[in-house]
Amino acid sequence: MNTTDRTDLAAPALASGSEQTHLRAGFIPLVDAAVLIAAAELGFAAREGLTLDLVRDVSWANIRDRLAYRQFDVAHMLSPMPIAALLGLGSNPAPTVAPFVLGRGGNAITVSVRLFETMQALTGLADTASALDCAKALATVIAARRRDGDRPLTLGMTYPYSSHNYELRYWLAAGGIDPDRDVKLAVVPPPMTSDALAAGAIDGFCVGAPWNMIASEKGVGRIVATKQDIWASSPEKVVGMRPDWADRNRDSVLRLITALDASARWCDDPANHGALAALLAQGAYLAAPVEIIRHVLAGKFALDAKGNARVVPDYFVFHRQRANCPSSEQALWVYSQMVRWGQVTYSAEGAATAASAFRSDLYASALGQAPAADSAPQAADVFIDGRPFDPENLEAYIRGFDAPPPSV
Amino acid sequence: MSHFDLTILVIDENAVRAAIIEDGLREAGHGHVTVVHTVTGIARVIEATGPDVIIIDIENPNRDMMEHLFQLTRSVSRPIAMFVDRSDSASIEAAVEAGVSAYIVDGLKKERVKPILDMAVIRFNAFSRLQRELAEAKSALEDRKVIERAKGILMKMRQLSEEEAYALLRQTAMNEKKKLADIAQSVVTAAGLLM
Numbered sequence: 001m002n003t004t005d006r007t008d009l010a011a012p013a014l015a016s017g018s019e020q021t022h023l024r025a026g027f028i029p030l031v032d033a034a035v036l037i038a039a040a041e042l043g044f045a046a047r048e049g050l051t052l053d054l055v056r057d058v059s060w061a062n063i064r065d066r067l068a069y070r071q072f073d074v075a076h077m078l079s080p081m082p083i084a085a086l087l088g089l090g091s092n093p094a095p096t097v098a099p100f101v102l103g104r105g106g107n108a109i110t111v112s113v114r115l116f117e118t119m120q121a122l123t124g125l126a127d128t129a130s131a132l133d134c135a136k137a138l139a140t141v142i143a144a145r146r147r148d149g150d151r152p153l154t155l156g157m158t159y160p161y162s163s164h165n166y167e168l169r170y171w172l173a174a175g176g177i178d179p180d181r182d183v184k185l186a187v188v189p190p191p192m193t194s195d196a197l198a199a200g201a202i203d204g205f206c207v208g209a210p211w212n213m214i215a216s217e218k219g220v221g222r223i224v225a226t227k228q229d230i231w232a233s234s235p236e237k238v239v240g241m242r243p244d245w246a247d248r249n250r251d252s253v254l255r256l257i258t259a260l261d262a263s264a265r266w267c268d269d270p271a272n273h274g275a276l277a278a279l280l281a282q283g284a285y286l287a288a289p290v291e292i293i294r295h296v297l298a299g300k301f302a303l304d305a306k307g308n309a310r311v312v313p314d315y316f317v318f319h320r321q322r323a324n325c326p327s328s329e330q331a332l333w334v335y336s337q338m339v340r341w342g343q344v345t346y347s348a349e350g351a352a353t354a355a356s357a358f359r360s361d362l363y364a365s366a367l368g369q370a371p372a373a374d375s376a377p378q379a380a381d382v383f384i385d386g387r388p389f390d391p392e393n394l395e396a397y398i399r400g401f402d403a404p405p406p407s408v
Numbered sequence: 409m410s411h412f413d414l415t416i417l418v419i420d421e422n423a424v425r426a427a428i429i430e431d432g433l434r435e436a437g438h439g440h441v442t443v444v445h446t447v448t449g450i451a452r453v454i455e456a457t458g459p460d461v462i463i464i465d466i467e468n469p470n471r472d473m474m475e476h477l478f479q480l481t482r483s484v485s486r487p488i489a490m491f492v493d494r495s496d497s498a499s500i501e502a503a504v505e506a507g508v509s510a511y512i513v514d515g516l517k518k519e520r521v522k523p524i525l526d527m528a529v530i531r532f533n534a535f536s537r538l539q540r541e542l543a544e545a546k547s548a549l550e551d552r553k554v555i556e557r558a559k560g561i562l563m564k565m566r567q568l569s570e571e572e573a574y575a576l577l578r579q580t581a582m583n584e585k586k587k588l589a590d591i592a593q594s595v596v597t598a599a600g601l602l603m
Contacts, residue, residue, distance in 0.1 A: 058468070058471075061475055061509075065466075069501055070501070159476070160475065160479055187475075189470060191469070192469070
């Protein structure tokens, strides 16, 4: 196993020739770190002449800072993080680019069992209700609570610049809820979500796997929406790196992309999911029950502890449908949500900067251009509120959020 | 306004380390220091104290929560991560290495904050060293205990003198290229099975 002691972190990595081949990679213990972990453990990196030292970390802020200050060469990151960094948003923004997407899927929104029961009692919501119907039912509960003078509901997410923040907000808004006025949003570290829900500190959360499933299996939470329900082809985590480092180590970057591509292909094959679950479950990685990880990989969702289940096809897509190729359109969608929720003011330059965070050019240099037919299917670009995303007319798309969505 | 007027908030789940940092700040003449060991209710603490500098350990998973809080509240106006001067990479790396992270009110002069951060880095490192030494001392003590017991067993079972028993353990350790304490542990375990 390749792990590094914290005390060794400042040592310069071994270089072969002029480029670095010994890469330190930071990660957060989540299922979507699978492609990085499998690349380090199963020889995909070694085959490309690279050594990947994986270092587990506890917060996205640490991942960002350790990448910025060269303790990490590459890092498992939330897809909006490089975009926020280039736009100068948040604490300590330092230039970061993403040439590889680690996959799609894995997120879900969970509410407390008690809140779900109230949603059902007030609206007659079925056990099999759609994600959009759940959001509308939540809007009804929020209106009732306001009439009764109850405290606003608190919902957890992972980081201000996270897919979870934007997906949770998108889902709430699709149901007619104003995420800034009608609820309180709070950041909760993913491993604490289940306990925070059980303790009543939060009423729901949006987080990555396996934490939704852990809350539902414990009987404290009810899953009401998955990432697929909100925007199926949304990129989740990426591999981030400093652009100057990528320039100096171009050959290593291309090798890394090749290694990750092979690893992603392996992770995507259901025949390998048993082995992958066993690898991820280890103490050095997720330290979570192997059974739950196996279910997560299969998209087999226990919605609650009563036995309501749902199979989400493609809950995790590690490789298929060209899931690993970052595109400027994806970055622009993230930017549109940053503008929508007031994190940044729209400008054409800002949009161009955001788009430049996702380096499809590096991806294509390593793996070649995709034939047009191989790009993501159109159906995957359907959003929960039926609103079509138009990256060509970004400003109009963002302005459109002031009007009610077409499906409501 | 001298730099001693700064209001400093220390957030550290490790109460001993927090005390060491607080001590350092007071020794340096800082009077406005607040220490908390949990981030529960931190929004109210920040509201009430209005800190210029927040020191938090890097292993605290709640850093992400803190940063979200800074976006929401105006009480710490535009706090920024500690790495004010990007050119000073040696001191930045020392801080990250030591495990210290800090947030500083934007606009605060770097010279006013640097001594605080340097002190925090030194004390964080001292604390780590102390912990390491304590762990080593503990394990040395354990080793000595087990070697004493193994010696006693050999003296009794093989009618050896204390020196002979020790020499036998040492010779075996050398032959097997193992630590003396490991051989002694094997003797103790084996004796437990045999007797």
